[in-house]
Amino acid sequence: MTQDFRGDFDELLGRFDSGKPFAFARYNDGEARVLANQPVGCKHEWQYRPNKDLHFRSSLRESLRIQDDSFFYGLPSWDMSPWMHDLVRGLTAARRESLTFAALFANGNHDRFLEEFVPRLRRSNRPTIFMGNARLSRPRLEEALGISDFLPLSGDCIQLWKRRERELLDLLDLKASLSRGAVFLVAGGPLGKILIHALWKVSADNVYLDVGSALDPLLFGRPTRAYHRDPMNRAVIPCWKPEGEAEEATLVMERSQEKEAR
Template identity: 75%
Template sequence: MTQDFQKDFDEFLTLLDNEKPFAFARFNDGEARILANQPVGCRHEWQYRPERDLHFRSSLRESLRVRDEAYFYGLPSWDMSPWMHDLVRSLTTADPSRLTFAALFANGNHDRFLEEFVPRFRRTSRPIVFVGNARLSRSRLQEALGVSDFLPLPGDCVKLWKSKERELLDILDLKASLFRGALFLIAGGPLGKILIHALWRVSRENVYLDVGSALDPLLFGRPTRAYHRDPANRALIPCWKPLEEGAALSMTVQPPREKQPSS
């Protein structure tokens, strides 16, 4: 990875076309706030509570510590939030050549994702396993993407990990160990990063791709994020931390103080 928003997108296309196993886990603002132990959530989807969900944070942090040439991480863009970018960067042990943008399939690359990645999903001969929202049906996933297997994730993903961790790990062990050369599409919010880590530990012979919300307009038939509907957001090209910043400044990993919501 070169930390160029468009060139890194092309590199993942090449990896996919070459059918080489790899993993890509994207840590954006929600994950950064969890790692900073700040309250955060996505309305009607999930909530992280600092005093109650520290095990989730620990699992998320551990998933950042893979050192493997085929395991890639997406980081918050530096221009969006320097402290988020620096915090996630400080917690990963991955080589810089394995780092790129968390928003690689969003913003200015989202149209390309729909035009270039999705057709590849549909025409691939490899098995496709979708891990994501339980409100989706297997038939819808098969029709839209050619999915052959589905692991539904019901409810709040933070609560799900707290109550079903062992069960989820056992199911992931089954899925990853039975498939060879499969494409796993992961859309599980912050939990998705933990699941990709777990899948990779079982088998390094598949592709584990964190698609997040990039497929939502196709699967749900409506936009769910600003970059799906806002032309300015959809045209945005995120920036990496300039080299002179990295050379001249120490990492700013302390998040700004925020008022805690009243209980």
């Protein structure tokens, strides 16, 4: 990866076309706030409570520790939030060549994702496993994406991990260890990153993609995020941090801790 928004998208497409296994996990603003132990969530979906959900934060932080040339991490864009970019980057163990944008499938690449990646997926003869919202039906997923298996995730993803961590890990072990050359599409919010990390540890012989909300218009038949419906948002090209810029993550976290102490 060269931290070029369009170029990195092309590289990921090329890797998919090559049939070689790889993983891509995306850490955006929600994940950054969890890692900073700040309250965050999506209405009616999930909530992170500072100091009450620390096991989830620990699992999310651990998922950033893989050092493998075939495992890629997406970070918050520097122009969106310098401190989030610095925080997540500082917690990764990966080399720069394994880092790219968390929004790689959104903003200025979203149309390309739907027009270029989805047809590739449908034409592929590889088994495709979808992990995501339990409200989706398997027939809908088969029609839209040509999936071969569906692993539903229900309820608040943070509480789901709290209640069913061992059960989920055992299920991932089963699916990943029996697959070779399969494509796992993961849409599980912050939990999705933890799941991709666990899948890769079981088997590095598959493709694991954190698709997040990028497929929502196709699967739900309606936009769920601003970049789905706003032409100006879909024209945005995120920027990487310029060399020589000062770190901002430490300062922001210190201010957050001071505020909690008051």
